[in-house]
Amino acid sequence: MLSRGFGLAYRMAVVTVAGSLVAATSVASGEDRTMGGDHMHHQGGDEHAHHAQVMKQQGYTRTEHRYQVPDVILTNQDGQAVSLRETLAEPKPVLLNFIFTTCTTICPVLSASFAQTQRALGDEAKDVRMISISIDPQHDTPAKLREYAQRFHAGPAWQFLTGDLNDVVTVLKAFDAYRGDKMNHIPLTMLRVQPDGPWVRMEGFASAGELVEEYRSQRAPAGEAPGSS
């Protein structure tokens, strides 16, 4: 009797646990089908709900923020010192992401996305600065960044930055992109069209088409239809 009683209690516990697992996963997989599966691992509560509407159309969540750019000196792929604050103060549109050269899953996609955006912008590409900041700066020397830039056919307007680990952490924190360990980082692309304008924060994998569209719609003066500039 004892073993039978235990067995039942055990089964029930299992069925309950298993049942909730099924319920949870079927919701997730339902969303996957409608939204391209991009957020199957986003498990945040409110934030998730807040952006659900946006995500139905796009492979990323889009928010706008104003960030205080820290005054740090980083090093670019040519070994030159670059003041991040000064370079971001220049009156040119800027696309920014965080990568590292040995990254597995996220960075190659973000970098390929920048590469294609560059192509899609055509002549305009020279006016849109792209900045990729290494989050593994001790490994990513300027030489490693140059090699990486070549791999993704980076044009002259695309700059790669590395630097002191503490400085990079400061930058990551300023852009709310610090996740402790480099293997915990998130797919993130930032766009700012006017130097005094807000940063458009795109979390997830924005396609090149979406990046270009985002850029054009920001660029278009008020009243003009997005994409017509």
Added chain:
Amino acid sequence: MSVGYRLPWAALSLYLALSGGAVSPLAQEAGPTQGAAPPEEISLGARMYRAGVRPNGEPMRAIVAGDVEVDGRMFTCVNCHRRSGLGSLEGPVIAWPVNGKELALPRRRAGTWNPAKQRQGPGAPERWSLPLRFQMDDLRPPYTDETLARVLRTGVDPTGRVLNRAMPRYDLDDSDMAVLIRYLRNLSTDTDPGAGAQTIRFATVVTEGVPEADRDAMLAVLRAHIAARNTQTRPYKRRAKAGPFYKTEKYGAYRKLALDVWELRGPADTWRDQLEAKYRAEPVFALLGGNAAGPWAPIHAFCEEHEIPAIFPVTDQPVVSDSDWYTLYFSKGLYQEGEAAARFLPKSGLLGTGGQVLQVFRPGTKGEDAARGFREAWERNGGTGLDSRPLADGEDLSAAIRLAAGEGRPAALLLWLDGADVVSALNGPLAQRAGAKAVFASWSLMRADLGRVPESARDLLYLTYPNSLPDVMEKRRRALDGWLRARKIPPGDPKIQSEMYFLGWMLPGAISAIRSEFYRDYFMEAFEMMVDQDYAIAAYPRLSFGPDQRYASKGCYVVQLSSGQDPELRPVSDWVIY
């Protein structure tokens, strides 16, 4: 599609209750790509998987993130799914396992704790599982060749689920697809040698010519770590039998560790045969630590060829390579010191404009590694005006320096030589400075002679120093010293003990990270995924890891000496120089 993959919970429970057991058809369909493949086809598949190159030599093409065209030269399967095929986890993005074993099994809904139905029955884990009728239906059925081809081309899995945008949709014709699928079917299917049902066997290599004190210092620390870990054997075995069901895999994966010592005798060119013989006699899963008199290259080559991981050998003469995979080193050793000097020099202002650089070394010594590191880093960064001069056997150092000073009047002299040579050069031809604004040397090569550096030359001399600064090391060693005392291990070479302590500290994490997937490639990948460390290591300020990174220490100071018999080291650079 089999019944039940999409059934909502209520319907499923009803179905379970009425049918008295939901068993979806799981008969494994044998596709044409199953079974062993000819080696040449496997190597074509490996080239697709690892290099993104199609059998015809062209790059593989794919679409990622909706509309982004990529080719295999940017990235390919191996970037995310890794060499083992066991996948990776990066932030919110999961690259699922794609190895042969995993593709042939259904994915269980509730995760890995519940062995797949095929893993039950005879020969299955000792622990009992739920009766089949109470098990959840699977998340996806085993992949067939058709469903694999479909998911690779369209990103839609056998249940209709659309994969994350980060998964490329590959444009492959049928014949290329078959080659790739055949490769995946054969990737990480059987447990690697050295990992048994009860024990994982490791070895540590010690060669003739290694001082006995260094050998003992290394072995004592390694053995103490392994003994400490093995004390857990009984509790883990008990938990594996009687622990909660959802920890079955975790506890069942526990293995005792064994450490063999592979002593190599005679000259380095005979080591390879000895290694082969020892490996044949008793295969090991991986090498831990190890110490060789001279370059580590012969052992490196053995490991590379047999695909055996070697974790943290004690050496300052590693193989420096961007593509070799199976040896994880603490640093690039002397090579890294040379690199540090090459990065420091242009930024130091010591060269002026157009200043010439002369480096001197004796061929076949450690100094040659430093010279190579300097030259390669110098050239990579577009440096010019470098003259690398190997000293011929018996060639007089002073004469060589005088000659060079007369010819090019180098602004910087790099003496990758031992202490006696450097001191004699500073006392001899360089006493009048001969136009040189800086002399560089390696702390590692001349550490015993620092007190003999003439006071008048100390402002001229810059040393590459590849460790934590002495005061930091001293503080951090206290934790290690306590650990050694508690285990009655006599103090030995502090760097060796610190390095082996760190290895022992990291090892259990890597072993538990591979769960019961005892593949050597996955074991290497476990180290790659480790969080950067600055705690359990006294010898380096910080060690960091990452996919395909094989040299954990990324820095090297440049220091100058204070005055006195026992000079202090004064850093004039950061740990990492850009």
